[in-house]
Amino acid sequence: MRTGTRALVIGPYVTRAGSGHEAAGAVRDPLARLDEAVGLARAIDLIIVQAINLTLAAIRPATYLGSGKVEELAGVIKAEEIALVVMDCALSPVQQRNLERAWGAKVIDRTGLILEIFGRRARTREGALQVELAHLTYQKSRLVRSWTHLERQRGGFGFLGGPGETQIETDRRLIQERMTRIERDLGQVKRTRSLHRESRRRVPYPIIALVGYTNAGKSTLFNRLTAAEVRAEDLLFATLDPTARAIALPHGAKAILSDTVGFISDLPTMLVAAFRATLEDVIEADVLLHVRDVSHGDTEAQASDVQGILRDLGIDPADGHRLIEVWNKADLLSPDERTRLANLADRRPPELRPVIVSATSGEGLDRLLAAIELRVAKDRKTYRVLLDPTAGDVLNWLYEETEVLDRRLDEEGRTVLAVRLAEEKAPRLLRRCPGARRVR
Structure with a gap:
């Protein structure tokens, strides 16, 4: 075009x-x-x-x-x-x-x-293959008898000839052959992505995935939280290919933040199927951030569309232990509207309470990071650790491998810490600090 x-x-x-x-x-x-x-x-x-x-x-x-x-x-x-x-x-x-x-x-x-x-925006090999597959699926559905030039017959094969196949049958066969090759290539790409996810699990850092309606400000929020330079502008579907970066949570824990393709109402069925692989990070994420543009007049309908797609992916949009609603673009709201939304948010149960932010100005991002940390930490254990002044190497390890929640000196000059960590790291903590005691 x-x-x-x-x-x-x-x-x-x-x-x-x-x-x-x-x-x-x-x-x-x-x-x-x-x-x-x-x-x-x-x-x-x-x-x-x-x-x-x-x-x-x-x-x-x-x-x-x-x-x-x-x-x-x-x-x-x-x-x-x-x-x-x-x-x-x-x-x-x-x-x-x-x-x-x-x-x-x-x-x-x-x-x-x-x-x-989608054809113009896809940049990665997987994105390009997914788009081509969706295009071919669409084209195949357009091959109908209303297109008269497709009814011409080609000669048959062999000595006897015969009626052969019509142009429409030839085109359909060529499209199907190309689709089969793409699906084979995509299988290899998916296996590669699976290996990448496996390597991330071994780290292991929790995965935080951004989801939301297109143009809700996901990429701007991603850039603000990660200092990345993912394309972010006032344009529908500005970002198609998934991007992942590391972020630091308030108490030092690391997580992987993943930006995904924006959702939209009436998304073509062949695209839902074709892009399911790019949404695997969403399916497997530990925490989902549902980013909403609350300044948009259709924000409730947009949220409903996103929730419908999440259900199709097997994700419960009402799971407050895994999903956080992020009410973005607060900087575009009038004072009265901000007050109304703040009151609306406060009336929700704590586990379902949305976080009001502005990815552009940075407002509310500290509260958002705290909410993410709370979800990530729900399965983590807290220990009390006592260190002698000479144990600098152990102290350094604690800051690198755990979340240090509190630190103070006791009367004898020893360092008392409250640290939180994933359960699989607990044996390493107890080897380095045999006196560590679990408190919750």
């Missing part, structure tokens, strides 16, 4: 009960949905000439829209010299073909648009 293409974005949203987002239990504002579609189109550098919100009572099998509306839009497309029309819905191959004929312009649906974005 060429940069600078003049585009029209159409949001054809059906009003009948039980359709679209209502079926998933999250009512979304049509204008917010259209604004999101415009953001998706801008993510691939399209020039958005106009965005139109349409309310539909029913979907027409041939063109999705009614004939009168198709004719009316044809005039707009011609007058504005539109080269591409983005339909924020799922079009059948027949509907797509009929609209292209009626409008004299290229037409793509929401699935095609998201695939285009």
Whole structure:
């Protein structure tokens, strides 16, 4: 798709009960949905000439829209010299073909648009393979009899010839062969990622994974917590490939923070399957940070979409021992709204209480790190250690391998420490400090 293409974005949203987002239990504002579609189109550098919100009572099998509306839009497309029309819905191959004929312009649906974005954003080998696999799955579904050039037959093989296979069958076979090769390559990539995860487990550092709706500020938060330079900007799907960095928790413990692809409503099914491997860090994470843009008017519906995907991955979004809601972009809130959200957060049980932060200004990050440490430490043991003044090497080891919660001197000049550590490190502690006593 060429940069600078003049585009029209159409949001054809059906009003009948039980359709679209209502079926998933999250009512979304049509204008917010259209604004999101415009953001998706801008993510691939399209020039958005106009965005139109349409309310539909029913979907027409041939063109999705009614004939009168198709004719009316044809005039707009011609007058504005539109080269591409983005339909924020799922079009059948027949509907797509009929609209292209009626409008004299290229037409793509929401699935095609998201695939285009993913194709541009993926940087790692795994990401590129996953995107190509999703593209091929989509293309294979488009090979239908409505495309007349695909009905031509090719000659058969052998001496007798025969009818041979049609172009559509040839294309479908070639696509399937390529998909099979990609799946084989992905198997190798997944095995490599599995080895990396195994090496991380042997460290072992807890894994903290960021999840959330696209553009919720996950990458900005990741950069703030890790001093990394992951791409972070006001752009849907700015980051696709998972990134991991080490972070230090308040009492010195280390953890691995993983940034993942943003979620979105109506994510194409072939992408959910294709990108499941990139979400393995989410599935195996010790702590999940559900980052929400609380300044967005559709924040509740976005949260519902993320929770639905987490459930699909076998994760309970109400598990307060593992998941922390991070209410991000507090700097964009009015004073009254900040007060309202703070009161709302305080009324929740402590284990389900969200942390209000601003990844841009750094506000609330100390509270967030403390909340992460609390979740990580729930299975860790605390010991009381007594050291002579000459045991500097042991003291250094304690600071490197444990969380030092408290340190003071007793009346005899000895160092008294309260340290917390993972259970598997306890034998090493007791070898170095035979007098260490577990306190909780």
